[in-house]
Amino acid sequence: MSARDEILAGIRRSLGVKGNETIRRQIVQDRLERAPKGVVPARGQVSGEERIALFRTMAESSLATVTEVGTPAEVPQSIALFLRDHNLPATLRMGGDPRLKAMPWSETALEISQGPSEGQDLNAVSHAFGGVAETGTLAMISGPENPSTLNFLPDNHIIVVSAKDIASDYESVWSRVRFAFGKGGMPRTVNWITGPSRSGDIEQTLLLGAHGPRRLHVIVVRE
Amino acid sequence: MTVHTTSPQFKQNAARALHDPQLQKALNNVKQGFIDKRQAAADKLPEFEALRDSARDIKNHTLEHLDLYLEAYEQKVKASGGHVHFARNADEAREIILSICREAGARTVTKGKSMISEEIGINHYLEANGIKPVETDLGEYIIQLRNELPSHIIAPAVHLNATQVEQDFRRVHTHLDAKRDLSEPVQLLTEARAVLRERFLAADVGITGANFLVAETGTSIIVTNEGNGDLTQILPRTHIVLASIEKLVPTLEDASQLLRVLARSATGQEMSVYTTFSTGPRRSGDADGPENYHVVLIDNGRSAMLGTSFEEMLRCIRCGACMNHCPVYHAVGGHAYGWVYPGPMGAVLTPSLIGVDKAGHLPNASTFCGRCESVCPVRIPLPKLMRHWREREFERHLTPASVRSGLSLWSFFAKRPALYRLATRAAMATLGFAGRRRGRFSWLPLAKGWTKHRDFPAPQGETFQARWQRERKGGTA
Numbered sequence A: 001m002s003a004r005d006e007i008l009a010g011i012r013r014s015l016g017v018k019g020n021e022t023i024r025r026q027i028v029q030d031r032l033e034r035a036p037k038g039v040v041p042a043r044g045q046v047s048g049e050e051r052i053a054l055f056r057t058m059a060e061s062s063l064a065t066v067t068e069v070g071t072p073a074e075v076p077q078s079i080a081l082f083l084r085d086h087n088l089p090a091t092l093r094m095g096g097d098p099r100l101k102a103m104p105w106s107e108t109a110l111e112i113s114q115g116p117s118e119g120q121d122l123n124a125v126s127h128a129f130g131g132v133a134e135t136g137t138l139a140m141i142s143g144p145e146n147p148s149t150l151n152f153l154p155d156n157h158i159i160v161v162s163a164k165d166i167a168s169d170y171e172s173v174w175s176r177v178r179f180a181f182g183k184g185g186m187p188r189t190v191n192w193i194t195g196p197s198r199s200g201d202i203e204q205t206l207l208l209g210a211h212g213p214r215r216l217h218v219i220v221v222r223e
Numbered sequence B: 001m002t003v004h005t006t007s008p009q010f011k012q013n014a015a016r017a018l019h020d021p022q023l024q025k026a027l028n029n030v031k032q033g034f035i036d037k038r039q040a041a042a043d044k045l046p047e048f049e050a051l052r053d054s055a056r057d058i059k060n061h062t063l064e065h066l067d068l069y070l071e072a073y074e075q076k077v078k079a080s081g082g083h084v085h086f087a088r089n090a091d092e093a094r095e096i097i098l099s100i101c102r103e104a105g106a107r108t109v110t111k112g113k114s115m116i117s118e119e120i121g122i123n124h125y126l127e128a129n130g131i132k133p134v135e136t137d138l139g140e141y142i143i144q145l146r147n148e149l150p151s152h153i154i155a156p157a158v159h160l161n162a163t164q165v166e167q168d169f170r171r172v173h174t175h176l177d178a179k180r181d182l183s184e185p186v187q188l189l190t191e192a193r194a195v196l197r198e199r200f201l202a203a204d205v206g207i208t209g210a211n212f213l214v215a216e217t218g219t220s221i222i223v224t225n226e227g228n229g230d231l232t233q234i235l236p237r238t239h240i241v242l243a244s245i246e247k248l249v250p251t252l253e254d255a256s257q258l259l260r261v262l263a264r265s266a267t268g269q270e271m272s273v274y275t276t277f278s279t280g281p282r283r284s285g286d287a288d289g290p291e292n293y294h295v296v297l298i299d300n301g302r303s304a305m306l307g308t309s310f311e312e313m314l315r316c317i318r319c320g321a322c323m324n325h326c327p328v329y330h331a332v333g334g335h336a337y338g339w340v341y342p343g344p345m346g347a348v349l350t351p352s353l354i355g356v357d358k359a360g361h362l363p364n365a366s367t368f369c370g371r372c373e374s375v376c377p378v379r380i381p382l383p384k385l386m387r388h389w390r391e392r393e394f395e396r397h398l399t400p401a402s403v404r405s406g407l408s409l410w411s412f413f414a415k416r417p418a419l420y421r422l423a424t425r426a427a428m429a430t431l432g433f434a435g436r437r438r439g440r441f442s443w444l445p446l447a448k449g450w451t452k453h454r455d456f457p458a459p460q461g462e463t464f465q466a467r468w469q470r471e472r473k474g475g476t477a
Ligand code: SF4
Pocket: B315, B316, B317, B318, B319, B320, B321, B322, B323, B345, B372, B375, B376, B377, B378, B379, B380
């Protein structure tokens, strides 16, 4: 017997089942199809301004910084300002996300480069698929235009998120993912990001920038 | 089992631990930090207790249908272009991993933190076969340099102080200026970041564990605060996921329920910094990500626990809360337990995995105070399971010597001056317990254990809970 078959047989022996019981198969099928939500905390169940405000509070409590701009066209200036305020070089790496590409980068003095990170970039910007107000979490999705390496290798990571994509809870993000990728389908990588990288491994002291970004800056686009 | 165990020598290990001032200083960090943070996070979420019920129910449901969820999961991984391998035991798992590494022509392998990888002892095996494994979680990296086992399941280097880490870095990072300043923890972190960045970029294969596997989508989930697990899995050409079979959950919604209790129970965070859902290898046109995606599903004793009283232990999501709240762990640290899993969860799991002959006495290292069960996010009745092991040991009529070693372990705890208050608490808690179920556990050395040490001052008439609260606040115990 193969290891696979033996393990499955062992599980069935322990559970006292054969594996072909219709009722068990139906229960499993049903659960996979219905994907019941369980307990969803009330905290995130607010809308409009209140939801954005909650997202902001929670993201800040995870030690991210958050700023808001009115339109996508204001993003480049806002990033230039952020980099200047922190005495960071005016360089920026990004993927090919059309929402980012459409922004007026030439209005700034930022030196833009494109593509995944190879580990030398100081600053990068990505566009989020969505946000979760409950915990101030950003949801990132990998793809041809959104390299995952940009989320982890740069020292300073800037994430742009549209206010309309900030959901109450994780479950709402999953239903959008299902809409985009089909039920049971997933992009290669979904990253939930809640604050900048950190470690408490040395004497339980919180230190930022363990392997990933030391700074996480979030720009919420209102329109 | 190639991971060497010193579990049979728990008593000697514990005695050494109690007289190790460095360790005692480091263990203070556990007592002071984790408990309050978890409580604060739980208090901030009114639904926290309901989420714990939900988490327990999801795990129970999955375990009851584990064969079917494994099949569904396997199918989805294959459909997304990944490979699934099954390993009955540690030997098989190691062989599978080695052959994937060989196929990838791997010389170096980066690793995210994974308890199952400790359990199967993959690092030594790869090394013996000419492949260099590099741990990338800061704590794991430090203990790898020291050739130690983790002493805590989420804070592997919690037994160490910064000066010890500094000495290790100076010993190993000989390419750096010998006169550099490493007096601040942040300097140690910066150095590790730079050294490991090179390793990440050079690795041929990345090995991670999985906090959860999702049957609905064929997804593996890792949770980290450092981002090391992500760099481990997106940079190399091949990503290997190691997971024991009980990591399955049905859907993304179920995973989200469990994630809501995991970080809060572990570190008191609302959510860990990075929660990553990986499904198959890089897609056509993707800008980055691994070209090959393998999952090694490891049984190593789990399927035999199903259907027994220890099945409940398979709900464990490895949050570490039970050890963070355990007075015995606070006193002796993780290494005394002698194998991969320490604290209350280790005392229950280790005998199941390496045998009651080697570790059957670990459940005696308990005061039965019940704190572990009260904080376990999936409501595992740890004290009850520890008692089950004791009963089993008794029922099996193990040799008098073995029984005695169990008993003498108990009195060992009662006798230690450093554990004086702990012993008082132990006696109070245990007497209360025995009072409820007298007879059944009449073999416990209660009366003898107590009277033999009656020169200890009598209990001070304070309730256990009140005392716990007070001592916890004061940072002593
Ligand atoms: S037994 Fe419970 S508290 Fe302990 S590590 Fe497992 S899930 Fe956490």
